[in-house]
Amino acid sequence: MIEKGKIDARQFTILVVMYTLGTSIIAIPSTTASYAQENAWITVLLTSLIGLLIVFLLNQVNKINHHKNIFELFEYVFGKWVGKGITVFFLLFVFIVAGKNLRQIGDFMTTHVLVETPIQVIMLIFVLTSLYGVKLGLEVISRTGEIFFPYAFFSLVLMIIFVAPQAEFKNIQPIMVNNTEGAFLTIFPTLGTPYFELVVFLAILPYVNRIGPGKKSFYIGVGIGSLLLFAVTLMSLLVLGPDFSARNVYPTYILGKKISGVQFLERIEILVAIAWFFTIFFKITINFYVLSLGMSHLFNLKTTKVLSTPLAFLLIIAGLYLAPNLIAYQNFLAHDLAPFAGTFGILLPFILILTARLRKINKKKKKRRKNKRF
Amino acid sequence: MFKAFSVLLGAGLVFILDYRSLKANKKWDRRVYIVIFAISLGVWMLYIFNVQFPYVIQVVEKIYNPIFDSFNQKLEQKQSFRVH
Numbered sequence: 189m190i191e192k193g194k195i196d197a198r199q200f201t202i203l204v205v206m207y208t209l210g211t212s213i214i215a216i217p218s219t220t221a222s223y224a225q226e227n228a229w230i231t232v233l234l235t236s237l238i239g240l241l242i243v244f245l246l247n248q249v250n251k252i253n254h255h256k257n258i259f260e261l262f263e264y265v266f267g268k269w270v271g272k273g274i275t276v277f278f279l280l281f282v283f284i285v286a287g288k289n290l291r292q293i294g295d296f297m298t299t300h301v302l303v304e305t306p307i308q309v310i311m312l313i314f315v316l317t318s319l320y321g322v323k324l325g326l327e328v329i330s331r332t333g334e335i336f337f338p339y340a341f342f343s344l345v346l347m348i349i350f351v352a353p354q355a356e357f358k359n360i361q362p363i364m365v366n367n368t369e370g371a372f373l374t375i376f377p378t379l380g381t382p383y384f385e386l387v388v389f390l391a392i393l394p395y396v397n398r399i400g401p402g403k404k405s406f407y408i409g410v411g412i413g414s415l416l417l418f419a420v421t422l423m424s425l426l427v428l429g430p431d432f433s434a435r436n437v438y439p440t441y442i443l444g445k446k447i448s449g450v451q452f453l454e455r456i457e458i459l460v461a462i463a464w465f466f467t468i469f470f471k472i473t474i475n476f477y478v479l480s481l482g483m484s485h486l487f488n489l490k491t492t493k494v495l496s497t498p499l500a501f502l503l504i505i506a507g508l509y510l511a512p513n514l515i516a517y518q519n520f521l522a523h524d525l526a527p528f529a530g531t532f533g534i535l536l537p538f539i540l541i542l543t544a545r546l547r548k549i550n551k552k553k554k555k556r557r558k559n560k561r562f
Numbered sequence: 563m564f565k566a567f568s569v570l571l572g573a574g575l576v577f578i579l580d581y582r583s584l585k586a587n588k589k590w591d592r593r594v595y596i597v598i599f600a601i602s603l604g605v606w607m608l609y610i611f612n613v614q615f616p617y618v619i620q621v622v623e624k625i626y627n628p629i630f631d632s633f634n635q636k637l638e639q640k641q642s643f644r645v646h
Contacts (some may be wrong), residue, residue, distance in 0.1 A: 222641055223637055223640045223641055224640075284618055284622075287618070367640060369640065370637075370640030373633075373636060373637050373640060374637070374640075376633070377637070434641075483598075487590075487594045488590070489587075489590075489591050489594060490587050490588060490591055491587075493583070494584060494587060494591050494594070494595055495594065495595060495598050497576060497580045497599075498595070498598040498599040498601070498602040499598070499602075501573075501576075501602045501603075501606060502598075502601070502602045502605065505602075505605050505606065505609055506618065508609065509609075509615050509617055509618055510617060510618045510619060511617055511618070511619045512617055516617070516619060517619065519619075520619040520622070520623070522637070523623075523627075523630070523634045523637070524619065524622050524623050524626050524627070524630075525622075527626040527629065527630050528622045528625075528626060
């Protein structure tokens with residue numbers, strides 16, 4: 189194994205929560221409200237349930253061999269060369285997802301916070317921080333997660349609590365009367381971020397010190413993350429209304445602006461934004477780590493650190509060449525991300541399980557034939 | 563030109579500092595590192611000189627659009643702020 193570190197189930201849960209929230213906390217409320225309107229919260233709820241089924245599927249993939257990460261599984265199931273070929277495509281997927289995350293945070297910062305700063309500088313700052321994490325390894329990333337998780341979690345929970353008095357239930361009424369079809373159709377694009385992307389955790393799951401609790405923590409992590417996503421989307425609809433949530437690219441940030449309690453508790457949206465910077469940082473770092481790990485497997489390198497520096501600079505280019513502008517990017521999120529991510533997040537695990545089972549059956553048959561001969 | 567020179571200088575500095583950490587690694591590791599570093603620098607230089615590549619989303623769209631076009635059109639009809 190290239191990675192020697194071990195993490196515990198609690199650390200794994202935190203990583204999964206951070207990853208689930210990551211960029212989805214920016215993307216989901218707006219995308220779902222655009223197509224499902226007042227029923228967007230139902231879409232997110234249904235998507236979360238499907239998300240748990242995806243975790244079940246991913247855990248089944250891990251069942252093929254608990255000790256092998258996804259790159260080793262590719263070679264174990266498909267053979268060395270086909271496995272390496274699939275690894276190349278999977279790494280391309282992870283590379284694009286990591287670049288996408290970088291671009292998302294870059295776009296947000298340049299449109300709302302640091303308007304005059306070039307996007308390249310913001311991307312460089314984020315990628316250098318992630319690079320430091322990747323160089324230090326999985327254990328350090330997980331321990332850092334433990335430190336930042338309470339801040340990210342409680343600031344989101346507090347945001348929801350503080351904006352709750354402004355909620356108006358008429359914004360989500362009538363429930364499932366108009367645009368019912370839209371609510372169901374939107375489930376597919378919503379699955380694209382983050383549920384189809386969860387497949388990257390198959391590269392980390394074998395490093396959880398006890399595999400049973402590790403699998404359970406996968407469910408718990410996605411459950412907690414989904415619950416927060418649901419709460420943020422619901423609050424966005426209740427406070428801002430479906431139309432405003434749909435028209436605004438970052439309704440969660442606008443929701444933070446609505447926090448108004450005691451006189452000194454005004455304009456603290458940036459504190460909320462910083463909280464989800466942490467979640468996005470972890471999402472970028474996990475993707476970057478999996479990319480480095482995969483490259484090390486592909487080229488039979490000694491550690492994950494070897495290629496991390498040149499990959500960091502390639503990631504910035506991936507982010508810059510992702511989309512010509514924010515509108516095109518939003519369009520990509522709604523239309524093409526889900527099929528693209530679904531190919532690797534659903535189809536590939538299915539094929540992996542199916543091939544592994546068929547090979548197992550074949551092996552048993554061969555064994556029986558041999559036993560009959562002797 | 564100044565941008566290109568800065569990138570080259572920065573890349574040189576990063577290479578010197580980072581390559582040191584690979585001294586203990588196998589020769590193969592160092593070779594792969596140099597190749598990937600060269601690719602990374604090459605792509606950066608192309609970006610600096612404004613060489614146009616197809617955007618990633620355009621490539622993905624070309625692959626998936628023929629299969630998901632009807633679904634996307636159906637979804638688009640449901641958009642709340644659609645231009646009629």
